[in-house]
Amino acid sequence: MEYRVYAEDPSRKFLPSIGFLKKYKEPHPHEHIRIDTGVEEGSEISMYYDPMISKLVTWGKDRQAAMNLLATAMDEYVVRGVVHNIGFGRSILRNEAFRNGNYSTAFIPTFYPTGFKGDPLSAEDHFQVALAAFYMKSLNKHYNLFQGENIHSQDKEMYVSLKDETDIDYKVEHVEGSKFTITDCQSGKVKNVDASEFLLEYGALLRFNMDG
Numbered sequence: 001m002e003y004r005v006y007a008e009d010p011s012r013k014f015l016p017s018i019g020f021l022k023k024y025k026e027p028h029p030h031e032h033i034r035i036d037t038g039v040e041e042g043s044e045i046s047m048y049y050d051p052m053i054s055k056l057v058t059w060g061k062d063r064q065a066a067m068n069l070l071a072t073a074m075d076e077y078v079v080r081g082v083v084h085n086i087g088f089g090r091s092i093l094r095n096e097a098f099r100n101g102n103y104s105t106a107f108i109p110t111f112y113p114t115g116f117k118g119d120p121l122s123a124e125d126h127f128q129v130a131l132a133a134f135y136m137k138s139l140n141k142h143y144n145l146f147q148g149e150n151i152h153s154q155d156k157e158m159y160v161s162l163k164d165e166t167d168i169d170y171k172v173e174h175v176e177g178s179k180f181t182i183t184d185c186q187s188g189k190v191k192n193v194d195a196s197e198f199l200l201e202y203g204a205l206l207r208f209n210m211d212g
Helices: 063-076 086-094 107-111 123-141
Strands: 002-006 023-025 033-037 052-058 078-080 157-163 167-176 179-184 190-200 206-210
Touching (some): 052 063, 063 086, 123 157, 123 190, 123 206
Antiparallel strands (some): 023 078, 167 179, 190 206
């Protein structure tokens, strides 16, 4: 399965975006991923040429496997400096009609009649983002965060506000070791999570394992 990563704005009828790739990081190498590109970090996306950044190709034992790997690869891209269509591609892969093969050339006007504005985050997404924010804030304050067992100096609790249509507030508490409790301050819903293997790639991605 192939997805063409373009410097274009899906929210503005796929208008090309020009500028310099201030940050460009491709997905991690994988035996079932192929990336064709002619750019690198610092390259210019010019108005005089096609604004394609790369062709991302995945394959697997079946269509579902190829799509799953494509989704993972999309999540690993880091593109800054220009608007791009990776989020739109990720949205397509979340669409059940597309995943089931029930689509046509009318796919975009059918599922995005007013254009692509970004997919809403789920409650599970919110918990993950709140925990990521907790880690980033703690890391900024304590550079030895999660180095071995030496995490006694990190904040024990923190409030995180996510900006959506309305502010959504969460309380994130570090219990012990890799155990955290995240509370939705509006609903009172509490989620206990086991989060470990935090790894920050500077200026790029934050990876961590959350409940497996």
